[in-house]
Every structure is written in structure tokens, then in C-alpha cells.
Amino acid sequence: MERELANQLEALHADAHGWALHCCAGDFSRAEEVLQNAYLKLAQGRTHPAGTSTFKTWWFGVIRYTAHEEFRRLRCRETLLGKLWAQFQGESHDPRPSPSRQVELDEQTLQLRAALSQLPPRQAEVLHLVFYQDLTLSEAALVMKVGLGSVRQHYERGKARLRSLLQTPDSDHETRLR
Template sequence: MERATADQLEALHPDAFGWALHCCAGDHARAEDVLQNAYLKLAQQRTLHDGRSSFKTWWFGVIRLTAYEEFRRLRYRESLLGRLLLHFGAAEQDPSPSPARKMELDERTAELRRCLAQLPARQAEVLHLVFYQDLTLNEAAEVLRVSLGSVRQHYERGKARLRSLLQPDPIHET
């Protein structure tokens, strides 16, 4: 990174954090993450100022787009988690569950882990990268060094298999 760019970033940092805070609806932790990711994009040269606008305008646009990407990732992850919790009937989460509720949640977590362990290795790897590591399918393909089509196939098959494993067994229910 050039010294002039570093100086501009340093001078804009307080304003950039304020903008990131605004883009994250006042959530300080998310704003810190967004700003750090924006700096990372710049350091890795995934984004470059082309001079079509002022540096500040461009930088604030990078921050806004980074915040939007983080929001989409978070919303996607929460929606998947929400559907899984709804499947288990745990949509309402008490911050301090009763001992009986905690035991029930622990049993459900153990059941989910047991089902994940039954998946083929590649399907489990793809689901882990996407759900737990917040990677896109493209990023998961890069990590696993396989084609995007292969990752998509493992992802869909893994979700379908996990769904079937999590379905209650009607024979053993009473």
C-alpha cells in the first residue's frame, strides 16, 4: 500500500468508523468487523481506487458494500439456523434456559452432530465451510480445490441427506 493511501486512510479512520457504525445500525462489534474487512480488501488489493470519485467517497462506498456483504452473510446464516431451530421446535431462545430446557437443547445439539457425522466426508466438509465458516460456495470450492459444480452438488446432497436424517422416525415415535 502506498504511503499516500495509508495517510488518507489514517486521516479518514474516525469518519470511516462512524460510517461503518451507521451501516451496521449502531452495532459496534459488527462495525469493527466491517471496517477491518474493508481494510483487508484494500490490503489484499481486492479493491482499488480508480480516481473516478474522491478517495473518501470511494472508501465509504467500499465500507458500505462490505457492510452489505456482512449483513447478507449474517442474514443467510441466521435464516438457516432459524429454520433448523424451527425444525427442532426451538425458535424461542431463552438467554438463560432452565436446566430441563438446557438438557433438551444439548440433546438436540448431540443429535445434529450425530447426523452430521453420518454424512459423506465431502458433504460434511462443504456444509461446515458454508454454515460454520461463513464461506460462499465459490470460496468453499477454492478451499477444497474442487469445481464450483462439485461443491454445489455436495452442498445440495448434504442438505437433503441431513434433512432426511433429522426427520423423526415414525416407527419409533410413541
């Protein structure tokens, strides 16, 4: 049983990392920490597959929940005094992109990322699960812990909104001329 679990986790690691990265809004170090904490939960026996969904769906749900826990924990630690102290010390965030982010700097990727960031969170989450993680809509519903009808609606609305955001002015002009 343990070996089978390890094989499943190993096969899903790259997808799980991508999902953790999405759940952490692209913060690579936080995504690694979230994924490590999810693995730790499993190793310590604090979570186990329920058997009501596929292993991948269950595992992505654990990662999503762990990311939410991490976000709440970090938000609680950020105090006004800590923020003021950092400002007083002159600490600032390095504006240069990380090496992994540097790869994303081509024009189409930036355009897609900008369009995705304009979507409501639920729509972006459904599109990520379906297109990047190859989940079905019913599996995405289980991961997100919402109804299938809700996921279908977020999926359709997200695709329509993304389509309208990605249309270039030139293609609109050409369409009108035809």
C-alpha cells in the first residue's frame, strides 16, 4: 500500500507542483513550502485518501487546503507594527524577476497572464484545473468543493471572458470588415 501511494505521488509531483504554484499566486518559494507541508500531512497520517474521488482529485484538494492554511497563517503574522518596522528599516522587495519568471516574459505569455488575472478567482481556478492539470469538470468540482453546476458555469463564463480579453483590436477590425 505504501509503495503504491509513493508511486502515485511521484507520478503526480510535477502536476502537483504546478497546482501549488497556482494556489500560491505564482510565488515559487511559497508553493514549494505548501507542497512540502502537504506531503508532511500525508506522511504524519493527518490526511488520507477518502476513496470518494480519484487520487489526483483528492491530492489536489489537500494541496489547495494547505495553501489556504498557509495564506491564513502568513496573514496573521503580518502586523501593522511589522510593516511599519520594515518601512522604517528601508527594506524593500527586489523588483527584478526571478529566473523562473524570466522565461515567461514573451509577449503571448504576458498577455495570457494579464487576461487570467482579470478573471474572477473561481473562474481562473477552474480554467487552471481543467487546462493545466487535465482534470474533468467533475474532478475540478471535487477539488474546489463546489457543485458541478457551479463549476460548469464558472468554466463557461471564464472561457468567454478570456476569449474577449484576448481578442486583439486588429482581429476585431478585420471581423467587422468581412
